[in-house]
Amino acid sequence: MAPMSSIMKEPKCLISSDHEGQLCVQKEAKTILEGITQPVVVVCVVGLYRTGKSYLMNRLAGQQKGFALGSTIESKTKGIWMWCVPHPTKADHTLVLLDTEGLGDVDKGDEKHDTWIFCLAVLLSSTLVYNSLGIIDNNALEKLHYVTELTENIRVRAQRGADDDDSAEFMRMFPSFIWTVRDFTLELRKEGQPITANQYLESALVLKPGRKQFNLPRRCLRQCFVFPRPAGDDDLKRMEELSEAELDTRFLQRAKEFCDYVFSSAKPKTVTGGRILTVLGSLTEVYVEAIRSGRIPCLENAVETLAQIQNGRAVEQGLQVYRSEVFKYLCFPLDPAELSDIHAQAEKKAVEVFISISFNDTEQKSQLELMTEYEELCRQNQEECEHMCRSKLECVFAPLEESLNDGSFMQPGGYQDYRDTLKRLTKEYRQRTHTQIMSEEVLSQYLKEKEKFANNILAADQCLSNAERKMEGKHTHTHTHSLSLSLSLSLPCNPQVVSHT
Numbered sequence: 001m002a003p004m005s006s007i008m009k010e011p012k013c014l015i016s017s018d019h020e021g022q023l024c025v026q027k028e029a030k031t032i033l034e035g036i037t038q039p040v041v042v043v044c045v046v047g048l049y050r051t052g053k054s055y056l057m058n059r060l061a062g063q064q065k066g067f068a069l070g071s072t073i074e075s076k077t078k079g080i081w082m083w084c085v086p087h088p089t090k091a092d093h094t095l096v097l098l099d100t101e102g103l104g105d106v107d108k109g110d111e112k113h114d115t116w117i118f119c120l121a122v123l124l125s126s127t128l129v130y131n132s133l134g135i136i137d138n139n140a141l142e143k144l145h146y147v148t149e150l151t152e153n154i155r156v157r158a159q160r161g162a163d164d165d166d167s168a169e170f171m172r173m174f175p176s177f178i179w180t181v182r183d184f185t186l187e188l189r190k191e192g193q194p195i196t197a198n199q200y201l202e203s204a205l206v207l208k209p210g211r212k213q214f215n216l217p218r219r220c221l222r223q224c225f226v227f228p229r230p231a232g233d234d235d236l237k238r239m240e241e242l243s244e245a246e247l248d249t250r251f252l253q254r255a256k257e258f259c260d261y262v263f264s265s266a267k268p269k270t271v272t273g274g275r276i277l278t279v280l281g282s283l284t285e286v287y288v289e290a291i292r293s294g295r296i297p298c299l300e301n302a303v304e305t306l307a308q309i310q311n312g313r314a315v316e317q318g319l320q321v322y323r324s325e326v327f328k329y330l331c332f333p334l335d336p337a338e339l340s341d342i343h344a345q346a347e348k349k350a351v352e353v354f355i356s357i358s359f360n361d362t363e364q365k366s367q368l369e370l371m372t373e374y375e376e377l378c379r380q381n382q383e384e385c386e387h388m389c390r391s392k393l394e395c396v397f398a399p400l401e402e403s404l405n406d407g408s409f410m411q412p413g414g415y416q417d418y419r420d421t422l423k424r425l426t427k428e429y430r431q432r433t434h435t436q437i438m439s440e441e442v443l444s445q446y447l448k449e450k451e452k453f454a455n456n457i458l459a460a461d462q463c464l465s466n467a468e469r470k471m472e473g474k475h476t477h478t479h480t481h482s483l484s485l486s487l488s489l490s491l492p493c494n495p496q497v498v499s500h501t
């Protein structure tokens with residue numbers, strides 16, 4: 001695969017609205033996601049518009065420019081933007097940055113659209129960054145209401161017994177959470193004592209005691225980063241152009257801490273059972289489709305659909321391995337035991353590959369597919385064996401065919417001669433083909449075809465022998481010969497003569 005950086009020089013729109021205002025997945029971005037086979041660390045940022053979200057994502061990408069800043073995005077491309085970059089610190093991982101656009105934009109947004117974008121952000125990410133300006137205010141906390149609404153919509157198949165079990169299952173699906181506060185000017189103090197950013201976040205959440213909707217997300221909140229203003233008023237408008245030297249050093253320090261934290265702590269996206277996800281494109285499609293069709297996103301369905309897609313791929317790759325293994329040793333025709341050995345070896349390797357890729361393979365699809373493939377090989381092998389036996393048979397029985405054609409057996413004693421020839425050639429054929437499957441089948445079919453000749457030869461033999469006896473001494477040899485010829489041409493089938501041994 002080409003390195004990710006060369007695939008995505010810049011972000012692309014992943015989810016937008018179509019002309020009817022319905023959410024849709026952009027094909028190009030989906031294709032890119034489908035090409036990623038590595039574990040994906042998915043970091044998504046949400047929060048009000050114009051709070052520096054895109055700028056922060058660009059820093060995670062290590063780029064000065066990328067996600068468009070400010071309100072330059074047209075309303076039709078509002079939604080979720082995506083930028084896949086190689087993970088800066090984890091080899092063989094891809095960092096997928098998702099930037100949401102237009103949340104809370106009163107001019108262009110609509111509440112329902114915003115809710116779904118927020119939902120998708122939660123569902124798709126492995127780390128969710130909630131970004132707010134100035135403080136963690138009540139207003140921002142209210143936005144957590146989206147998250148709790150989401151928990152109402154998501155039903156994971158869990159032992160729905162005790163409440164705790166339920167939320168444990170939920171935690172697995174819920175991304176870890178980072179709150180970033182921009183242009184933070186407050187002093188981090190509580191009751192005169194200095195506090196950490198995380199303690200600040202905790203205390204903000206405690207502000208709403210007894211409100212159940214904050215309880216669940218609270219368990220998922222992990223980190224808070226407070227950023228000072230990055231530059232002076234005039235410079236803020238052209239942040240993309242500013243060099244590091246023109247930015248506030250404390251801002252730079254905090255931005256570095258934030259990025260380092262994300263790079264070291266953000267986990268790859270997993271789904272139920274903690275399985276690492278490599279089909280983010282399909283997952284996106286499943287969720288967006290569920291939302292479009294008015295179905296509530298239900299993780300159970302999504303996991304099932306994903307399993308189907310993923311196992312389809314696993315089977316395909318397993319089969320590829322199986323075929324290449326089999327063809328290394330395959331040389332038809334083969335002894336069935338040999339073929340079975342080759343199959344077993346190839347199957348073992350294919351199943352290993354399948355297991356490494358598959359996901360929830362409850363139907364044992366891979367094994368079934370491999371069996372079908374094996375059956376086909378057996379069929380081909382049988383065909384080849386049959387073909388080979390037939391050509392050996394043709395070769396061995398050629399003298400018999402010749403004699404049948406030129407009527408050599410149509411003479412007194414011809415029947416015995418015929419039987420002897422048949423016996424001798426059968427023995428020879430068996431000697432030549434005794435290791436082949438299908439050899440007896442081919443032989444018995446041939447012998448069956450010859451039965452009618454045996455009858456005719458016997459009839460001719462008897463007829464001619466009788467005539468010969470009667471006419472002994474009276475007729476010339478020439479006459480007998482011409483009689484034998486005429487009989488061989490008419491080949492009468494005498495119904496009374498059926499015996500052959």
Ligand SMILES: Nc1nc2c(ncn2[C@@H]2O[C@H](COP(=O)(O)OP(=O)(O)O)[C@@H](O)[C@H]2O)c(=O)[nH]1
Binds near residue numbers: 050055070229230238
């Ligand atoms: N005050 C302030 N402005 C910022 C900050 N980061 C970026 N900006 C500027 O704020 C504007 C909006 O930033 P953007 O990242 O597009 O915000 P988004 O709408 O949340 O994605 C741009 O002009 C940025 O240059 C920040 O930390 N503080």
Ligand SMILES: [Mg+2]
Binds near residue numbers: 054
């Ligand atoms: Mg933005």
